[in-house]
Every structure is written in C-alpha cells, then in structure tokens.
Amino acid sequence: MSVQLVMPAAGLGVRLGASRPKALVELQGRPLLEHTLDRFASLDLLSRAIIVAAPEHIEEISSLILATYPQSDCRVIEGGSVRQESVLLGLNALEDDTSIVIIHDAARPFAPPAIIEASIEAAREYGAATVATPCVDTILVGDEEQWLIDTPDRSCLWYCQTPQTFQRDLIVAAHEAARKDGHKGTDDATLVLRMGGRVRIVEGSPFNLKVTTPSDLLWASLAIEKELV
Ligand code: C5P
Numbered sequence: 001m002s003v004q005l006v007m008p009a010a011g012l013g014v015r016l017g018a019s020r021p022k023a024l025v026e027l028q029g030r031p032l033l034e035h036t037l038d039r040f041a042s043l044d045l046l047s048r049a050i051i052v053a054a055p056e057h058i059e060e061i062s063s064l065i066l067a068t069y070p071q072s073d074c075r076v077i078e079g080g081s082v083r084q085e086s087v088l089l090g091l092n093a094l095e096d097d098t099s100i101v102i103i104h105d106a107a108r109p110f111a112p113p114a115i116i117e118a119s120i121e122a123a124r125e126y127g128a129a130t131v132a133t134p135c136v137d138t139i140l141v142g143d144e145e146q147w148l149i150d151t152p153d154r155s156c157l158w159y160c161q162t163p164q165t166f167q168r169d170l171i172v173a174a175h176e177a178a179r180k181d182g183h184k185g186t187d188d189a190t191l192v193l194r195m196g197g198r199v200r201i202v203e204g205s206p207f208n209l210k211v212t213t214p215s216d217l218l219w220a221s222l223a224i225e226k227e228l229v
Contacts, residue, residue, distance in 0.1 A: 005049040006090035008105030010079025035109035046072035054078040110229040123165035130189035131204035132158035
C-alpha cells in the first residue's frame with residue numbers, strides 16, 4: 001500500500017508574532033519546516049510528500065526543499081485560508097495509487113519516527129488514527145462570560161497531536177462531507193468521527209510539541225540544545 005504525506009504549512013504564524021511565516025521561522029539556525037521534514041526523511045516518506053503553503057511562500061519553500069532534500073521529489077502546492085481547507089487541497093493532489101495518507105502539521109518539528117510508524121500501522125489496521133498524549137492537567141469548560149460550567153473527567157481526555165493517519169477513501173469522504181455541511185474543525189480525525197467512523201488513539205510524546213507562541217519556540221530550541229529530541 002503506498003503511503004503519502006500531506007503537510008499543512010500555510011499558516012502565517014500570527015500568534016508567533018514573527019516577521020516570517022511560521023514554517024520558515026528559524027529554530028536553532030534552520031527553518032522550522034526543515035526540522036519537521038527531517039523526521040519524515042528518516043523514514044523515506046518525502047519522495048511523494050505534498051507540502052501545502054501560502055501562495056506567497058511557495059517559491060521559497062520549494063527552493064528550501066530542493067536544497068535540503070534534493071532526492072525528495074516533494075510537491076509544494078497552494079493552501080487555503082484555514083487549515084481544513086489547506087488539508088483538503090492536499091488531499092485533492094494525492095497520487096492515484098495512494099492508499100494511506102499521513103497528515104502532519106509543519107508546526108510540529110519533533111514527531112518521533114517510531115510514533116509516525118505506529119500511526120501508519122494503526123491506520124492500516126483500523127482505518128483512522130490520531131496521535132495524542134494523555135491529559136495531565138485539569139481542563140475547565142467556561143461559558144462566554146468566563147464562568148466555570150464543567151470540569152470533565154481528565155482520565156478520558158487526551159491532548160490531540162499529529163500525525164493523524166488514514167485510509168485514503170475514508171479521509172477524503174470525511175473532508176468532503178465537512179465541506180458540504182460547512183463544518184469547521186481544527187483537526188482531521190474528528191471529521192472521520194463525525195461521519196460515524198472509528199479513530200484509534202496512538203500514544204504520542206510530550207516532545208512532539210506544536211510551535212504556536214514565542215514560548216513554544218523557546219522550548220523547542222531548548223529541547224534541541226539539550227538533545228532531548
Ligand atoms: O494555526 P495552527 O497552529 O493550528 O496550524 C496548524 C498547521 O496548519 C500549521 O502547520 C499551519 O501551517 C497549517 N495551516 C495551513 N493553512 C492555514 C492555516 C494553518 O496549512 N490556512
């Protein structure tokens with residue numbers, strides 16, 4: 001079964017407050033995107049990868065990939081205004097023979113290769129898988145006026161991560177259904193769930209962090225410096 005990576009990288013990184021788009025922000029002297037792609041290069045998963053980028057950064061990202069992974073044959077395509085749109089555009093660009101799709105955010109530079117492999121295995125066996133870590137914090141639900149209205153039992157809560165990995169037909173159908181219904185989600189596995197599909201949870205790593213804010217960038221830099229990732 002052929003596996004293909006779709007990597008949404010079209011975010012502008014407004015919450016990061018940097019002058020560069022998030023994928024191109026420097027982390028220990030290299031663009032964030034390169035750190036992320038390294039994990040997939042080590043598994044030989046870049047040859048058919050689709051990187052989804054903002055139109056104004058396609059050229060820069062294409063040259064970066066060509067310089068760093070000259071054998072990769074990655075394609076860089078234009079993304080949409082929200083993540084879900086970018087992923088759907090990536091799905092529309094899949095090769096015909098692809099049966100397993102890995103969706104991984106460019107903003108998560110340290111996905112451990114063993115966990116990527118576990119997510120592929122889970123998608124082969126169950127159809128859909130998301131990486132996640134058990135919730136260690138107490139999570140509060142507040143109302144619009146900032147009053148506490150619920151405290152869900154944290155023993156069944158997980159922090160969602162990527163990769164999320166799927167059998168191709170399932171994720172394409174889930175995205176098409178979401179688009180038709182005007183449903184806007186912040187991940188892909190939940191789109192499968194809302195169609196009545198089952199999603200396997202694969203335990204991830206706390207080091208698989210997502211760079212969103214300046215403090216995330218600091219932690220990511222420290223993790224490299226201390227050789228934790
Ligand atoms: O903004 P957030 O951190 O949730 O973005 C997650 C991933 O989705 C990032 O890798 C970002 O580049 C990507 N994204 C995208 N297209 C958008 C917005 C975000 O590909 N319009």
